[in-house]
Amino acid sequence: MIQQENANWNRLLEWAEAAEAQVSPMFRSLDKIAERNQWKVIQAFQRHRVSDFHFNGSTGYGYNDRGREILDFVYADIMGAEAALVRPHFVSGTHTISCALFGLLRPGDELLYITGRPYDTLHKVIGKPGDGTGSLQDFGIKYVEVPLAADGAIDWGGVASKVNERTKVIGIQRSRGYEWRSSYTVAEIGEMVKRVKVMKPDVSVFVDNCYGEFTEELEPTQVGVDLMAGSLIKNPGGGLAPTGGYVAGTKHAVELTSYRLTAPGIGGEVGATLGTLRAMYQGLFLAPHLVGQALKGSVFAAAMFEMLGYETNPRWDAKRTDLIQAVKFSDSKQLIAFVQGIQRAAAVDSHVVPEPWDMPGYEHPVIMAAGTFMQGGSLELSADAPIREPYIAYMQGGLTYSHVKYGVLNALSLLAERELIVIKPYTT
Ligand SMILES: *Cc1c(COP(=O)(O)O)cnc(C)c1O
Numbered sequence: 001m002i003q004q005e006n007a008n009w010n011r012l013l014e015w016a017e018a019a020e021a022q023v024s025p026m027f028r029s030l031d032k033i034a035e036r037n038q039w040k041v042i043q044a045f046q047r048h049r050v051s052d053f054h055f056n057g058s059t060g061y062g063y064n065d066r067g068r069e070i071l072d073f074v075y076a077d078i079m080g081a082e083a084a085l086v087r088p089h090f091v092s093g094t095h096t097i098s099c100a101l102f103g104l105l106r107p108g109d110e111l112l113y114i115t116g117r118p119y120d121t122l123h124k125v126i127g128k129p130g131d132g133t134g135s136l137q138d139f140g141i142k143y144v145e146v147p148l149a150a151d152g153a154i155d156w157g158g159v160a161s162k163v164n165e166r167t168k169v170i171g172i173q174r175s176r177g178y179e180w181r182s183s184y185t186v187a188e189i190g191e192m193v194k195r196v197k198v199m200k201p202d203v204s205v206f207v208d209n210c211y212g213e214f215t216e217e218l219e220p221t222q223v224g225v226d227l228m229a230g231s232l233i234k235n236p237g238g239g240l241a242p243t244g245g246y247v248a249g250t251k252h253a254v255e256l257t258s259y260r261l262t263a264p265g266i267g268g269e270v271g272a273t274l275g276t277l278r279a280m281y282q283g284l285f286l287a288p289h290l291v292g293q294a295l296k297g298s299v300f301a302a303a304m305f306e307m308l309g310y311e312t313n314p315r316w317d318a319k320r321t322d323l324i325q326a327v328k329f330s331d332s333k334q335l336i337a338f339v340q341g342i343q344r345a346a347a348v349d350s351h352v353v354p355e356p357w358d359m360p361g362y363e364h365p366v367i368m369a370a371g372t373f374m375q376g377g378s379l380e381l382s383a384d385a386p387i388r389e390p391y392i393a394y395m396q397g398g399l400t401y402s403h404v405k406y407g408v409l410n411a412l413s414l415l416a417e418r419e420l421i422v423i424k425p426y427t428t
Contacts, residue, residue, distance in 0.1 A: 008416040012409050014426035019303040023316055026299050030320075034292030037214045041288055044077040045281075055278035062272035071280060072268065075236075078284075080222035081248035085258050085268050086232075088276040090245030093210045093231030094121040100229045100247050101125065101169065103256035104204055107140035109168035114159050114192065115184065116148040119177040119208065120362050142166065152181040154192065163199045170196045170203050174220065175211040175322035178384070180313055180392055183322045186216050190223030197224070204253065210234055211322040211378075211396065214291040219248075227253040233377040235291050235323065238283030239399045242276060242374060290379060291323070294397045297381070297404025298325035301395060304408055308421065323379070323396040334420045335391040339369045341411030342383040342395060345403070346371020356387045364388045381407050 054067035062068065068087075075084035090096040105111055111126075118126070126143045127135020137143055146158040172192060176183045184192070193205050207220040207228040213235035220228050227249030232241035247257045258267035302316035302325055311328040314320065329335045336356070343354050349371040356365040364386040372380040381398040385391070398404035415421040 008413055008423045009409070011423045011425055012412055012416075015304060015307060015423070016300075016405065016409060018426055018428075019300060019307060023296075023299050023303050026317060027296055030292050030295050030299070033215070033217055034288050036217050037288030037291075040217075041078055041285060044074045045285070047077060048073050050074065050281065055281060057273040057275050057277045059272045059274065061270045063270060065271075065273055067277040067281075068271065068273050071277065071284075074281075074284070075246055076248055079219045079228070079248040081250070081254075083251045083254040084246055084248040085254050085261070086244065086246040086280065087261060087268075087271055088232075088242070088244040088273060088280070089261060089271055090232075091243065092121075093208075093229070093234065093245060094119075094125065096229045096231065096245030096247060097122060097208055097210075098125045099260040100206060100227055100253075100257045101136060101171075102139075103258075103260045104169050104206065104227065104253060105136065105141045106168070108142075108166065110142040110144055110164070110166045111136065111169045111171055112159070112162055112167050113143075113145040113171035113173070114154055114196070115171070115173045116179070116181070117145060118171065118173050119175075119210070122208075123363070148181060156195065159196070160199060163196070163203075167200055167203055170205045171208070172205065172220075172225075173208040175208070176313070176324055176326065176394075178386055178392075178394060180326060180328070180390070182314070183212075183320075183324070185319060185321045186212075186218045186220055186223055189220050189225065193224040211324055214288045215295060215321050215323065221248050226250050227257070229257075232280065232283070233374050234379050236284055236287050237280070237374075237377075237379065238286035238290055239373070239377065239379050240279040240283035240286065242279055244276065244280065287379075290399055293399065293401045294323050294379060294381075294404065295320050296401045297398040297408075298323065298395070300401070300405055301325050301327070301408045304412070308412070308423075325395050327393050327395070329391040329393065332387055332391055333418070334415060335385050335387070335393055336367055337415045337418050337420055338393045338411045339367045339383045339385055341414035342381065342407045343369035343371055344414065345407040345410035346381070347403075348373060362386065383407075 058065040072084045075086050127137045129137045131138050149155045204226040207225045209228040209230040229247045232244035302312040305327045313326040356367040359366045369383040379397045383395040385393040
């Protein structure tokens with residue numbers, strides 16, 4: 001597994017040198033965002049007088065768990081929201097989003113997603129009428145989506161034609177997920193909120209914020225979003241939270257979500273945090289920096305692959321609003337070599353060779369590189385690729401920039417070993 005010095009590796013190092021010189025202005029602006037977010041997080045800890053005893057956790061019902069309560073306040077403060085609910089009891093991002101949607105919607109209501117098809121794992125949460133699973137549609141909640149326009153923009157004509165008196169929640173997915181489209185910046189989400197609230201003032205706007213936290217200086221709840229959700233094994237967990245999710249938004253929306261997570265009347269007042277609080281606090285403290293490292297890694301990856309002739313999304317110099325870097329390959333062999341190369345660079349499980357498999361919740365075989373400390377943790381360097389045309393790999397995360405760089409170099413080196421690419425000497 002250990003990368004041998006060879007002609008390809010040495011050539012790749014020269015290309016990497018050139019790529020880093022090219023992207024250095026981007027690195028400076030990403031450092032600045034990380035710095036501002038770091039200060040924002042520290043100031044929230046200070047305002048809520050976070051102390052060592054808040055890390056102790058609770059057992060049983062978990063009544064009066066001060067550390068849990070303060071963590072909710074700290075999150076709400078950072079997100080510029082009235083309230084937040086941060087819990088290890090959310091098993092994943094999908095579960096968190098599911099609780100939020102079931103919290104906001106009632107039978108007869110409509111959920112209107114305006115950013116096209118949502119992330120794969122949400123398809124079964126939405127479900128079909130009468131599917132017998134207890135999905136949203138099985139409960140008589142109607143689901144409508146407006147596909148994105150060909151250029152990836154919101155189809156506002158389509159949205160206007162779909163909003164009606166039953167429309168209760170507007171759904172927005174900030175990140176590209178497994179799609180070759182742009183992610184939506186916080187400013188763009190703010191514009192969406194304005195436009196849909198003109199169409200229907202009492203509608204609630206929900207944002208799937210997975211992969212978005214701390215990539216910009218503002219969060220969606222600071223531009224009028226009513227409720228957003230994310231996973232703690234992604235950005236805000238800072239690589240340390242062992243599990244969990246969060247929602248942030250209006251007091252009412254957060255409370256409704258809490259009744260779905262536990263039970264009506266109980267909400268966020270119970271729930272033993274066991275030994276998870278210290279990691280959730282420390283991870284949140286580290287998150288702005290780690291998100292910055294991951295973003296620099298993505299920018300480097302984009303620059304390298306572009307120099308070597310691949311199509312990327314976003315491009316290296318594009319403004320970032322999530323962690324995901326997509327790279328388009330010409331066939332499944334290249335796609336698989338890329339993902340296996342990322343795995344080969346991991347500190348954990350580098351000896352494992354990932355293969356495509358039918359993952360629960362996904363509709364195509366997926367190959368995943370995940371040599372991570374937290375199982376499935378994707379603020380850690382990881383790569384996913386559904387095996388379908390066009391052959392696009394999605395990489396994200398990296399707790400250190402050097403690791404991402406090592407991953408990219410290993411991926412390219414494996415492509416070269418398998419004679420799927422020729423690495424020429426670098427020339428200016
Ligand atoms: C990861 C992700 C989810 C689902 O989160 P899981 O933790 O994998 O269940 C939902 N939406 C988006 C955009 C995501 O990136």
